[in-house]
Structures are given as structure tokens and as C-alpha cells.
Amino acid sequence: MKNLKNRVILSILLLVISGCVQEEHRKKVTFTVDTNAMDSVSEVGVRGQFTSPPWQVTVPMFDKDKDGIFEVTIEDKTAQSSVEFKFVIEGDQYELECQPNRILKFKYQPEEIIYSGVFDQGDGEQKDL
Amino acid sequence: MKNLLQILVTPILQQHWIADLLFAIPRFICGILLALDFGASKFGMPWTADSQNLKLFEVAAWFPQDVAEYGGIFAAMPVFFAWMGAFSEAVGGLFFAFGLKTRVAAFLILCTMLVAIFLQKWGQGTWGMLPALGFLWVALYHLYFGSGRFGIDQLISKFIFKKHTNEKP
Numbered sequence: 001m002k003n004l005k006n007r008v009i010l011s012i013l014l015l016v017i018s019g020c021v022q023e024e025h026r027k028k029v030t031f032t033v034d035t036n037a038m039d040s041v042s043e044v045g046v047r048g049q050f051t052s053p054p055w056q057v058t059v060p061m062f063d064k065d066k067d068g069i070f071e072v073t074i075e076d077k078t079a080q081s082s083v084e085f086k087f088v089i090e091g092d093q094y095e096l097e098c099q100p101n102r103i104l105k106f107k108y109q110p111e112e113i114i115y116s117g118v119f120d121q122g123d124g125e126q127k128d129l
Numbered sequence: 130m131k132n133l134l135q136i137l138v139t140p141i142l143q144q145h146w147i148a149d150l151l152f153a154i155p156r157f158i159c160g161i162l163l164a165l166d167f168g169a170s171k172f173g174m175p176w177t178a179d180s181q182n183l184k185l186f187e188v189a190a191w192f193p194q195d196v197a198e199y200g201g202i203f204a205a206m207p208v209f210f211a212w213m214g215a216f217s218e219a220v221g222g223l224f225f226a227f228g229l230k231t232r233v234a235a236f237l238i239l240c241t242m243l244v245a246i247f248l249q250k251w252g253q254g255t256w257g258m259l260p261a262l263g264f265l266w267v268a269l270y271h272l273y274f275g276s277g278r279f280g281i282d283q284l285i286s287k288f289i290f291k292k293h294t295n296e297k298p
Contacts, residue, residue, distance in 0.1 A: 020186055020187050020208075020212055021187065021190060021193055021212075022184075022187050022188065024190045078190070079182055079189065079190040080191075081182055
């Protein structure tokens, strides 16, 4: 009887604890970067806190219409309120050297966001869709 | 049950109050650091920053994922261990700082820091392990001594259990 009581208490405790994890929301973020001010850029990408391991992986960006504006869309679930990143060229050459990282700010809800920036110019624009 | 509680709460006092104070200072600082910084960044407390989006007693979403990577029993019950670890730091740290149920809080912190040292920080070298090691040592001797003169346990022991605490010979 005592064993049963202990098991019930343990089960309730486990249930309560398992319900106490922060909810994650889906984020769909489209990054665009204008590289027209740069000379002959072939590879453009984005690096940030959202890769595994953070800042070590380049997410490649593509310029399908050859207008010098590279683009990539990333989807993930997160509960974070912000994420830092920078654009890179030729694999690992960071923009904004010795300057703060770019920041995407999230609301605590599912979101679809477009972030537009110009390579090596700090003021990007974040738009919610 | 009352006897067990009494044993857990009753502190061992040093001969001179200065010795108790010297033990209490690092305990208070470590407890506050755990509660306000290390714990509150992954566990919902009233003082957790709004930007963390954590409800009261809710564990941050990334922490169970982190804990699951330790493997073994941690991979089997990541939410349980993440919640217990975060609770030990945030709530245990507060109890530890003010010397309330000091030995229980010290035990929880000790277990959490052992896991942090051996399963999370081991590959990061001595510098990476330093914060966890610091909390481990402070928790270790408070597991034996309890709160000393400067803690709520001493008041409970004196006024509720009406027990004269043992001075260290």
C-alpha cells in the first residue's frame, strides 16, 4: 500500500515537472543581404547563434535572380527572445569587423520574419509578416 | 520525522562567531549568485528577466535538450533532471544564501555541480569548470556544518526545536 502511494506521488511529481518546460514556437526567418557594393562576391552566407555549433557553421545564401541580393530562409523552433548573427563572404570572412553583431528580436509566439541588410552596413531592417 | 528534520536543520557552530561569519559570507554570495544569475537564467523566478519568457518554476526549453546530451539516465529523463538542476540552483541557491534548510540545499547544489563538472564542463578545461567547482566546495562543507550562527536554520533550531546547537570542540 505504501509502495503504491509512493509510486502515485512519484508519477504526479514527474507529470508536474514534465509539464514545466518552456514552450517553443516556430520561427520562419528569411535573411536577405545586398552585396552590390562589394566587388565580385561569389559565396555569401550567414553565421550566428542559431547553428550547431553556434557561429561555426555557415548557412549558404543564394542569388537566384542575379541582382546582387542573396537570400536564405531558415525555420526552427525556439523560445529565445533574440538571436545574434552576421553575414559572411567566401565561407568565413565576417562583415562588421569589431562592430556589434546583428540582432533579430523575437516575440513569444510563432512568427514569420524578413530581415534585410546591406553587407558590412550595420542598420538592417526586421519586418514581421 | 521531527528528529530527522531537527538533525538536518541544527547547525554545528564554531567556537567563535567570527569563524561562522567567515563561512557564511561565501555561502551568501554563492547562494545569491546561483539564485539571481545561474538559476534565474534557466528557471522561472519572479526576478527572471522578461526577455527570457519563462513562467514561474518553468525550465528553459534549451536546458532539457542540453541535459539529454549527457546520455544514460539523463537522456532517459531529461526534463526531470533539467528541472531538478534548475530548481537546485534557483530555489536551492536562495535557501542556501539565507541558511534555510542549508544541508538540503547544499546537497542539491552539490549534486547539480557534480553533474555540471563531469558531464557538461569537463571538456572545457579548468577555467570552464571553475564556477561549478567553487559552488561545489562551498556546498560541500555546508553539507556538514549547516548554516552556522548566521542563518535561518539557527533561529529554527533555537526557537522552534528549543535545542542548544553543538559548538565544535
